[in-house]
Structures are given as C-alpha cells and as structure tokens.
Amino acid sequence: MRFDTVIIGGGLSSLVCGIKLQKAGERCLIISAGQNALHFSSGTFGLLGRLPDGSEVSEPMKSLSFLPEAHPYSKIGVDKMTEYVAGVPDFFESCGVRLHPSPRSGELGMPVNGYRVTPMGSFKPGWLAMDEVTLLQSKDDISWSRALIVNFSGFLDFNAGFIAEGLSRRGVECRVEAVTIADVENLRRNPTEMRSIGIARVMGKESNWKEFGSKVRELVKGEDLVILPEVFGLGDPVIIQWLREMIPAEVMFVGTMPPSVPGIRTQMRLKKSFEAAGGTFLQGDTAVDPLVENGRVISVHTVNLGKLSLSADNFVLASGHLFGKGLEATPSKVYEPVFGLDTDFPSDRKAWCDEDFFAPQGYDGYGVVCDELFRPSIEGRMIENLYVVGSEVGGCNSLYEGSGAGVAIMTAMSVADSILAGR
Ligand SMILES: Cc1cc2nc3c(=O)[nH]c(=O)nc-3n(C[C@H](O)[C@H](O)[C@H](O)COP(=O)(O)OP(=O)(O)OC[C@H]3O[C@@H](n4cnc5c(N)ncnc54)[C@H](O)[C@@H]3O)c2cc1C
Structure with a gap:
C-alpha cells in the first residue's frame, strides 16, 4: 500500500503532524502501537517552564534565546516558533479541542505560564489548559x-x-x-x-x-x-x-x-479530526522491519499486516521516548528500535540517572540525533525522507524543562511544513 506520508506512533506529535499534512492534501497513514502520553496528561500543555540551568521561566518566548543550539526550539528558530505558538489554540479548536491560556497571556498577548493545582496539592506551570483545568496567574494567586x-x-x-x-x-x-x-x-x-x-x-x-x-x-x-x-x-x-x-x-x-480524562478526550478528538480529514489510523499495530536503501526509507511493515509493505514518499517517526518505547535501553546503550537511528547518550552509565529520585534524570534528556530539519541518521548517514518528531527528538530534557507538549507540537508543525515545502 502506498501513502504520501507514513507516521509511526499515535500520540500528540503524530496527530498534530498528521492533521496538518492531511488538511493540506497529503494522504497519511498513522501506525499506533498503543497508549501514549496524552493518556497520562495533566490536562495542561507545557511550552517551557524551566531553563536547563534550573531557572524558572515565566514568559517562554523571551527565554528561547537561552536554550542550547541543539534544543529543538533553537533548530526551529524564534520566527517560526512565534508563528507556531500563536497558531496552536486555533489549530486545536479546529479539531474540537478548546485550550485556554493563563489569564496574563491574554493581557500581554504572548504566552505567560500559569499554574495548575496538582493532585498533590502543589502548583505546576503550564502554557495552555484543557477545558476543566484552571490556570492561576501565579503560585500566590490564592483568592x-x-x-x-x-x-x-x-x-x-x-x-x-x-x-x-x-x-x-x-x-x-x-x-x-x-x-x-x-x-x-x-x-x-x-x-x-x-x-x-x-x-x-x-x-x-x-x-x-x-x-x-x-x-x-x-x-x-x-x-x-x-x-x-x-x-x-x-x-x-x-x-x-x-x-x-x-x-x-x-x-x-x-x-x-x-x-487522564481530559487527555483521553483530547486524543479522541485529534484522532477523529485526522480521520475526518481523510487520514488512515492503524490502531494497535506496531511498525517493524523498515527497508532503507541509499539513504532513503522505501517502506515499513507492521506486526499485524505481516508481509504487506507500506511505502511512502516521506516517513515520520513519532514513537515517543523511553515511556512510549520509541527509545529502548540496555545496561550499555540507549537505542531507537525501529530504524536503529543514531542516539545521543553518555557512555558513562553512572551519568544516566541520579540516585535522588526527585533530581533531574539524565536519561530523560537522551534522544535521536537530528539535523535542523529533524532528519535523523544511521551510523552517521542522514536519512533524506525520514523525520523525527515529539519526545523522541534529542537535545532537550522536556520533563525537567516542562516543555513536553510544546516540543511535540512545535516539532510536528515544523516537520509538516518541511514535507509540504518539498512538494
Ligand atoms: C507519563 C507522562 C505524562 C506527561 N504529561 C505531560 C503533560 O501533562 N503536559 C505536557 O506538556 N507534557 C507531558 N508529558 C510529556 C510528553 O512527552 C508530551 O507532552 C507528548 O505528549 C509526547 O508525545 P509524543 O507523540 O512525542 O509521544 P507519545 O505520547 O509517547 O506517543 C508515542 C506513541 O508511539 C507509539 N509507538 C512506539 N513505538 C511504535 C512502533 N514501533 N509502531 C507504532 N507505534 C509505536 C506508542 O505506543 C505511543 O502511542 C508527559 C510525558 C509522560 C511520559
């Protein structure tokens, strides 16, 4: 079977990329193995809550210049980030998902982090919130x-x-x-x-x-x-x-x-929107056994479809981090299991994690090495028609930074634009 783009993974990054491509006229297939991070969502999307040096961020767009070069936001660049961030509420609204910013964002006309009350009774920063979630102006906004x-x-x-x-x-x-x-x-x-x-x-x-x-x-x-x-x-x-x-x-x-009820509702609505635009969603199936020739992906297979090969002009890998099994680890390496893409992790095993459970964990920041367009490589050779989006992309520790949904959405939008630009 042939598609314009085959996307591997069924989470936030996959759906955003798929919807954007499908609405622009591409024929897309999403292969989704199972549950994704939205099923565990806090009900808020994070854009940037903290810089790598630990300093708290109030206005994410003003802090982009402090991020390292390898960070996905730095690769996208301030102009495109500004355009994508501004378009997110309308994009989701058109998929039946209403998201609201913190009250101060409206006043200032740019993203300002608000705070939600967590199930532990503490306060965590967030950029946009789903219907039921209240975003407070600040941690001290107790009226x-x-x-x-x-x-x-x-x-x-x-x-x-x-x-x-x-x-x-x-x-x-x-x-x-x-x-x-x-x-x-x-x-x-x-x-x-x-x-x-x-x-x-x-x-x-x-x-x-x-x-x-x-x-x-x-x-x-x-x-x-x-x-x-x-x-x-x-x-x-x-x-x-x-x-x-x-x-x-x-x-x-x-x-x-x-x-998470708000997360599942969001996932269901995004999936419905993708299918309503004409996309094909293969639920409960796993992409395996890709054919890569001369620096290009020719096709992939799935566990359920067996020998039937799925070919496309472009492929997008959106299979998540360690949590989604987009990355896997042995005692000596962190690897990407579908294509064997180059990953970035220190060889010193001791650096992978901190014994203090609440300290930032190194392994959260490992990912696939990508170029400026989020194209990965295998043994140093770039794969021309394969792109990586979402939490699998290396260069940032989203969990520590509070940038999970932001990285998923921004990389998805950027890759969709690159694919469309090549048409
Ligand atoms: C438990 C948890 C809670 C989080 N909560 C928040 C939050 O509240 N707010 C926030 O901003 N960020 C949160 N994050 C960060 C999160 O990573 C992003 O928000 C984002 O949703 C990640 O989306 P993704 O598409 O990159 O990956 P995922 O959501 O992990 O999706 C990856 C998908 O790929 C599938 N897959 C894997 N391998 C294959 C294969 N070979 N073939 C087919 N499918 C495959 C998986 O089954 C899964 O469905 C959370 C992360 C985790 C782990």
Whole structure:
C-alpha cells in the first residue's frame, strides 16, 4: 500500500503532524502501537517552564534565546516558533479541542505560564489548559479562604487529603466530603472499573452528573471554592461548564491518577479530526522491519499486516521516548528500535540517572540525533525522507524543562511544513 506520508506512533506529535499534512492534501497513514502520553496528561500543555540551568521561566518566548543550539526550539528558530505558538489554540479548536491560556497571556498577548493545582496539592506551570483545568496567574494567586473538596465514595485514585494538605499550607481552610451515586457504586464491584475513565463514562449520563451536581450543591456551606476530580466531560466537555454553573462557588477540577480524562478526550478528538480529514489510523499495530536503501526509507511493515509493505514518499517517526518505547535501553546503550537511528547518550552509565529520585534524570534528556530539519541518521548517514518528531527528538530534557507538549507540537508543525515545502 502506498501513502504520501507514513507516521509511526499515535500520540500528540503524530496527530498534530498528521492533521496538518492531511488538511493540506497529503494522504497519511498513522501506525499506533498503543497508549501514549496524552493518556497520562495533566490536562495542561507545557511550552517551557524551566531553563536547563534550573531557572524558572515565566514568559517562554523571551527565554528561547537561552536554550542550547541543539534544543529543538533553537533548530526551529524564534520566527517560526512565534508563528507556531500563536497558531496552536486555533489549530486545536479546529479539531474540537478548546485550550485556554493563563489569564496574563491574554493581557500581554504572548504566552505567560500559569499554574495548575496538582493532585498533590502543589502548583505546576503550564502554557495552555484543557477545558476543566484552571490556570492561576501565579503560585500566590490564592483568592479563596475556604474550600470544599468532594470525591466519590470509595474512589481511591483522587486523594482529597493531599489536596487539602497542600491548600491548607497556603492558608485555605479545607473540608473533605464524599458523594455516593448508585451507578458509580456499581463500578465498585469490580476494582478495575473504579478508575477515572470508568467513572467518567458513568458521569456522561445526564441523570448522573445532575444528581452529583445537586448533591455537591447541598454540601456547600459558604465555601468559596469547590474542588472535584477530573472525571467529567469525556464525551462532551459542556458538562464541565454546566457543573460550574449549578454549584454556588468557584469550581476547580483537579487531576486523578491516570488515565487522564481530559487527555483521553483530547486524543479522541485529534484522532477523529485526522480521520475526518481523510487520514488512515492503524490502531494497535506496531511498525517493524523498515527497508532503507541509499539513504532513503522505501517502506515499513507492521506486526499485524505481516508481509504487506507500506511505502511512502516521506516517513515520520513519532514513537515517543523511553515511556512510549520509541527509545529502548540496555545496561550499555540507549537505542531507537525501529530504524536503529543514531542516539545521543553518555557512555558513562553512572551519568544516566541520579540516585535522588526527585533530581533531574539524565536519561530523560537522551534522544535521536537530528539535523535542523529533524532528519535523523544511521551510523552517521542522514536519512533524506525520514523525520523525527515529539519526545523522541534529542537535545532537550522536556520533563525537567516542562516543555513536553510544546516540543511535540512545535516539532510536528515544523516537520509538516518541511514535507509540504518539498512538494
Ligand atoms: C507519563 C507522562 C505524562 C506527561 N504529561 C505531560 C503533560 O501533562 N503536559 C505536557 O506538556 N507534557 C507531558 N508529558 C510529556 C510528553 O512527552 C508530551 O507532552 C507528548 O505528549 C509526547 O508525545 P509524543 O507523540 O512525542 O509521544 P507519545 O505520547 O509517547 O506517543 C508515542 C506513541 O508511539 C507509539 N509507538 C512506539 N513505538 C511504535 C512502533 N514501533 N509502531 C507504532 N507505534 C509505536 C506508542 O505506543 C505511543 O502511542 C508527559 C510525558 C509522560 C511520559
């Protein structure tokens, strides 16, 4: 089978690249092995929260010049970064995903990091947030005096106690309550069903979210903030708005243990948008056994399609970092398993990780070596029609920098433009 572009991986970077290409008239195939980082998303996209030297970033665009040359943002350059960053909210809106910036971004007309409340009750920076996530102006933007935190009875993946502890330290008086809903109680018979996604499915039923909203309304005793778990609006985020309207206090949704409901909704909508534009999404299949000749990829195969080869003019590798199995590690090397691309990691094994669990980990920053157009190499020879996007690209430690979604989206947009420019 022949396509214009074959994209390997089904996460954020793959979908953004695929949608952009498909909407520009390319025939694209996405091969997706399994779950991706969106299923674990915090509900916010990070652009740049911290520089490699550890200094905090408030306005990401102003800090681009401090990034090393090998960083993906430096390769894209300030002009293109400015264009892509400005276009992100509209791009996602056109795919049915609404993203909002921190309040200060609107005022200044450029990205300013806001802060979300984490499931641990701490504050983390973010660039754009999905519907249910509240982005505060700053870490000190605490305007509430009393908070009511409501969980579902028996739901262990939302720790109201941690959130209460975190907010109490900031002077907010917290009260924790639990609500019982019959359909959610039914999930408790099977412990694997009593997860965020199981509850989100049940809460998609109008009678259930209305009953939940009414019960929460009755529990409010003068609190100015109500905190709920992020388990609403999986199919339609309008439920989030309705709950905000029916509860007599400011309503904030806070993340649960994975899977992430806002992340899954985003993934589903992006996939739908890609398919609606005419793209082919091969779910639950793994790209293997590529044919590379004279510095060009001719075709790849997949586990399920066996001998049927998938050929294309261009190939995009979006198979993630160690987490997505886009990179793999042995005790002596970090390698890219599909093509055997050149990767960048220190030979001193001791440098790979820090024994302090909370310290930045070296291995988070290893990736595929790419040129300015994100083309990789095999044993030093550049592959002309293969591009790498997302967390697999070397040159940055996205987890440490808080630049995960930003790198995924920016590299995807840049590579899509390079492919289109070659037409
Ligand atoms: C647990 C976790 C949570 C994160 N949360 C956030 C967050 O809240 N905000 C943020 O900004 N960033 C976050 N990040 C950073 C994250 O890396 C990016 O935001 C981004 O989503 C990464 O997208 P990606 O497309 O590069 O890779 P991934 O999302 O990892 O997707 C890679 C995909 O490739 C597939 N794949 C692998 N090998 C093959 C193969 N051979 N054939 C076919 N498919 C294959 C995998 O199954 C997977 O579906 C998080 C990262 C992790 C690991």
